[in-house]
Amino acid sequence: DTGVSQDPRHKITKRGQNVTFRCDPISEHNRLYWYRQTLGQGPEFLTYFQNEAQLEKSRLLSDRFSAERPKGSFSTLEIQRTEQGDSAMYLCASSRTTEGNEQFFGPGTRLTVL
Amino acid sequence: DAKTTQPTSMDCAEGRAANLPCNHSTISGNEYVYWYRQIHSQGPQYIIHGLKNNETNEMASLIITEDRKSSTLILPHATLRDTAVYYCIVSSYGQNFVFGPGTRLSVLP
Numbered sequence: 001d002t003g004v005s006q007d008p009r010h011k012i013t014k015r016g017q018n019v020t021f022r023c024d025p026i027s028e029h030n031r032l033y034w035y036r037q038t039l040g041q042g043p044e045f046l047t048y049f050q051n052e053a054q055l056e057k058s059r060l061l062s063d064r065f066s067a068e069r070p071k072g073s074f075s076t077l078e079i080q081r082t083e084q085g086d087s088a089m090y091l092c093a094s095s096r097t098t099e100g101n102e103q104f105f106g107p108g109t110r111l112t113v114l
Numbered sequence: 115d116a117k118t119t120q121p122t123s124m125d126c127a128e129g130r131a132a133n134l135p136c137n138h139s140t141i142s143g144n145e146y147v148y149w150y151r152q153i154h155s156q157g158p159q160y161i162i163h164g165l166k167n168n169e170t171n172e173m174a175s176l177i178i179t180e181d182r183k184s185s186t187l188i189l190p191h192a193t194l195r196d197t198a199v200y201y202c203i204v205s206s207y208g209q210n211f212v213f214g215p216g217t218r219l220s221v222l223p
Binding site: 044 | 116146148150155156157158159160163165199201207210211212213214215216
């Protein structure tokens, strides 16, 4: 257990539905990252926050995806109008804002879109 | 694209040292080398990282060549529980991580 928690751990939804995932980082970590991982691939960066500010978004983050970190603590990732191609593991990580800062990952949320 | 190159897979006998290589020939002076591993269906687990000097912790040792163009992760006494995909990542301060496909290490009894 790294101290990063994600909820839910598994989500099955039908195409076209909206889903929301939550990430609770390690409490003293300013930075929070979202990644997506499909079968057989390494994780791919989606977006990251420093405190409540969203500082970078990948081109993978289409307009159906939105992430928030309203109080600089937990974060949510919402996918609207899900598609089968959204089926993946969604990983959250957190880190301190120091040079050489390692990221600590949560267990992930596995999304299956039927 | 990932800035690192790793072998696709490796085998290691239980109890022996596992040496996992990584090439990062385009590494910049301010970029660190990080190693993570991922056991099936779990989130990546941090192992170790370094900038220039060799590093050791309770899990592993990291050997970085003098020119910093390659590194080796050493698991001194591999166990069956070390079977996982190992990722080598190069990243500088404030950058997100770019993962490649990693090395699938199989520890054999």
